Amino acid sequence: MIYSWKKIVRYGIPLLTFCVCIEIAVGQLLQYGETVLIRQLPIFLISIPVINGIGGNVGSILGAHLASGLHIGSITLDVHDKEMHHLVITALFMGVLTYVLIAIIIYWTGMFNGLQMNIALLPFVFVITATGCLLICLLSLISVITAFISFRKGIDPDDVVSPVVTTFGDTLGIIFLFVFVGAVIL
Amino acid sequence: MLAKTMLKQSLPLLILCGLGGIIAGNTLGLMRDLFVSIPGLIVVIPGIIALRGNISTAFGSRIGSAYHLGIIHEEDFWNDALLQNVIGSILLSIFVSAVIGILAYFTTFFLFHLTPDPLELISIVLIAGITSGLILTALTIGIIYIVFKRGYDPDNITGPALATVGDIITMLCIFGSALLVEAFL
Numbered sequence: 001m002i003y004s005w006k007k008i009v010r011y012g013i014p015l016l017t018f019c020v021c022i023e024i025a026v027g028q029l030l031q032y033g034e035t036v037l038i039r040q041l042p043i044f045l046i047s048i049p050v051i052n053g054i055g056g057n058v059g060s061i062l063g064a065h066l067a068s069g070l071h072i073g074s075i076t077l078d079v080h081d082k083e084m085h086h087l088v089i090t091a092l093f094m095g096v097l098t099y100v101l102i103a104i105i106i107y108w109t110g111m112f113n114g115l116q117m118n119i120a121l122l123p124f125v126f127v128i129t130a131t132g133c134l135l136i137c138l139l140s141l142i143s144v145i146t147a148f149i150s151f152r153k154g155i156d157p158d159d160v161v162s163p164v165v166t167t168f169g170d171t172l173g174i175i176f177l178f179v180f181v182g183a184v185i186l
Numbered sequence: 187m188l189a190k191t192m193l194k195q196s197l198p199l200l201i202l203c204g205l206g207g208i209i210a211g212n213t214l215g216l217m218r219d220l221f222v223s224i225p226g227l228i229v230v231i232p233g234i235i236a237l238r239g240n241i242s243t244a245f246g247s248r249i250g251s252a253y254h255l256g257i258i259h260e261e262d263f264w265n266d267a268l269l270q271n272v273i274g275s276i277l278l279s280i281f282v283s284a285v286i287g288i289l290a291y292f293t294t295f296f297l298f299h300l301t302p303d304p305l306e307l308i309s310i311v312l313i314a315g316i317t318s319g320l321i322l323t324a325l326t327i328g329i330i331y332i333v334f335k336r337g338y339d340p341d342n343i344t345g346p347a348l349a350t351v352g353d354i355i356t357m358l359c360i361f362g363s364a365l366l367v368e369a370f371l
Contacts, residue, residue, distance in 0.1 A: 003257075003271055003274075004270050005270045005274035008270070008275070009274050012278045015240075016282045019240060020233050020236070021289065023233035023235075023236045023237075023286075024229060024230075024233055024286065024289045026233075027228065027229030027232050030232070031229050031297075031298065034221065034228060038221055038222065042215055045211070045214055045215055045218070046208070046211035046212055046214060046215045048211065049207045049353055049357070050207035050208055050210075053203055053204065053207040054200060054204050054207065057203050058200065061196050061200075087189055090189040090193050094192075094196060094200060095200075098201055098204055102201070102204035102205070102207070102208065105204075105205070105208060106211070113212065162243075167236065174232075
């Protein structure tokens with residue numbers, strides 16, 4: 001029997017506890033921005049799962065492709081690798097397109113639900129897209145670095161890249177959002 | 187060309203996940219009054235969403251590997267390997283939910299000098315963690331069963347499917363348990 005619940009729990013607890021500690025820090029950031037997010041601009045509260053979700057997904061997809069490429073040998077451990085550049089550019093393009101589209105839909109659902117907007121469509125889409133752009137750029141970088149380092153150390157990138165990217169994505173996503181919201185309000 | 191196929195296969199999925207995120211986000215929007223009346227509640231949200239994602243996708247990918255190794259297949263589905271995985275995932279959910287509740291209580295207390303009711307906060311997280319854990323585990327088993335029957339590779343399906351549905355179910359569970367606990371405590 002290769003699976004036992006004891007093993008699953010024993011290996012799961014350290015990694016999960018570590019992730020949870022970081023996520024609690026993210027939660028405290030949210031609590032810190034509570035007045036803005038809950039009272040002044042609730043539309044950004046609604047956007048948080050979307051920003052983090054899309055960022056994490058783009059990073060994970062990129063990471064999975066990098067991992068497979070490294071395994072097959074179509075991608076080499078080189079900063080100038082062409083295949084890797086193509087993948088990163090495509091990931092950025094996909095991410096930005098999705099953010100713009102979803103930002104417009106969020107704004108419409110907010111208006112439809114009778115939410116107090118306090119911000120016009122264009123600045124809103126700008127904030128979400130700018131946050132998303134910066135987030136994806138950094139997550140792509142983190143994804144490439146994590147994939148390359150783990151591959152070189154003989155660890156399967158498939159096991160590492162996705163948790164690292166999603167945890168970083170949650171933290172950076174909220175921080176960037178606060179930065180851009182602050183810039184637009186002021 | 188790898189980049190082209192990536193665009194073709196992943197973009198629709200990304201947009202779909204984004205739409206799922208909007209539902210999760212609107213649930214978060216509905217909870218605004220609860221965030222005001224229960225200090226510390228907003229702190230547990232990222233943790234509990236991440237917890238669900240990590241436990242369920244790991245469960246899904248282990249079952250995927252078990253399928254490739256020939257340990258689980260359509261004729262021998264309800265066996266001990268599956269049972270061990272289910273028990274492991276549910277125990278992890280209970281343990282980590284408790285950790286989230288306790289950490290949220292102490293950090294809120296020390297950082298903001300707010301005093302959330304520890305019993306209230308921890309029971310909200312525990313109820314939400316366990317119910318969403320049970321629902322998502324059942325859902326994963328259902329998805330994998332259908333995937334086996336159709337002869338697809340579970341590795342291609344379970345990850346994205348769970349990522350999209352997982353956030354929505356977790357948000358609804360935490361909304362429900364916060365309402366429940368607020369009403370009865």
